[in-house]
Amino acid sequence: MATRDNVIRSRFLPWQESREADWDALYAEHLPQIYNFFRYRLGNPADAEDLTAETFGRAWRARDRYRRDLGAFGGWLFTIARNLAVDHYRGRREMVSLEMAAEISGGATPEDLSVRRSNAERLTRLLERLPERERELIAWKFGAELSNQEIARISGLTQSNVGTILHRTIKQLREEWLKEDKRHER
């Protein structure tokens, strides 16, 4: 069965011999990326920590298979993160809506207004209004700080589409941000 083994090896082991994995370095590199992806995607730091831990836990179980292909391991991490975010978002959609409703309808105290004026809070609220796809792209771009090419690979969109959607979304966010600035100035 030497022929079959050769075929399998040639298809399954295409990567070249390279350095052994430095898991500490890989962890240090990807942890902020994954954590910030979830910060932008979900808004809540506690949820971001939870899902970051879940992502790394799942990915680590398969780490041996990526010992010589760390680039692919990054892709595997991003895929797990993406799916966890989708699951989480589905489960929490109703709750988030209620939270937003309470915020919109509730009487604002001076303390509330102060919190709302913080940039992080403002950005979180603006991101919550985005459709899921747009929010995910923003999370990859500004949370994980990936290039449009990398985002295209993860999302399945073309690089051109990623660029177009991001451009449109950033413009929309900028306009909303300026509107809020004007409201606060009054």
Place this chain on the structure above:
Amino acid sequence: MNDDFLGGLRGQPTPEFKAQLRERLRRQEEGADTSMNYEDLPVRTSRRPWPFLAAGVLAAAVVALVVSPALRASASAFLEMFRVRRFAAIPVDPARLERLESGTIDLKGLLADNTDTIQEPGPPQFFSSVASAGFAAGFPIRVPAVPPSGMAVDTVTVRGGGEARFTARTTKLREVLDALGLIDVTIPPGLDGAQVGVRTSPSVMVRYQSEKRRIGLYQSRSPEVSLPPGVDLAQVGEIGLRIAGLERADAERFARSIDWHSTMLVPMPTNAGSFREVDVRGNKGLLLTTRGEPDPSGNPGREGSMLMWAEGDMVYALRGNVDSDNLLEMAITLQ
């Protein structure tokens, strides 16, 4: 105004969190904590065991792959009547499935008695390599870049394409509906005698095996179906959903929200496991996890996972007695 405001959420995880997680991962690296459950971290995520699939479902029956050999023949014939673009699942009552399997309902005869086979697919042919199987199948076979840990290719088989024509006989359908007590279901008047042509492409199955684990990777071009004009797929699909056990209101609602030309339904018995939608390189996939619990008759269930998705005009499925993450990992590394 620049875009600096968009960086306002970026930050570093707390040092405590970083240290705690790294320590847990390190224990896992050393093999001291291989069974570690990450849910022991303070996870506050909301997980719904039965996520509602708003995109709709299709009245076919891959349920056979999960629970019932008896349903497999009729189910597979039915599901091949569509050009598959996506998969979706719906939880169904296991009692209904048990009844359909019991033999008292002639579901199989609904199709078998009215089928004109033009080309038989023939038995699966074994090949010594993936490449030669791909040559025989007529399309390049994709295999995972990262092989399942400790597993090797066991067999590679190709099944030929097939072609058949089905003639709808409403008397037979009425018998099935009556036997199930579905007397309120209306059969479209133009359905009797309608012919549906089905052409399936060759399919390839690559099986991986280790001492205890097995995984099958299925791939094929999507089946092609020709339907006579005037057939209301949503109405026919609604009948299928009622047969599968859905209440009238649910069946109506689902039937009207589904793209019946492109979506394959996977009925999932509520006692068999769980399902969720996943992303496979930008394509929506359906991931089923079965618990392996015995059915009401005491027959052992099948513990494992199954992942189905479509890419372009190709349909893929992975199934095995492994963790669902293993299947997802294989899927995203297909090349």
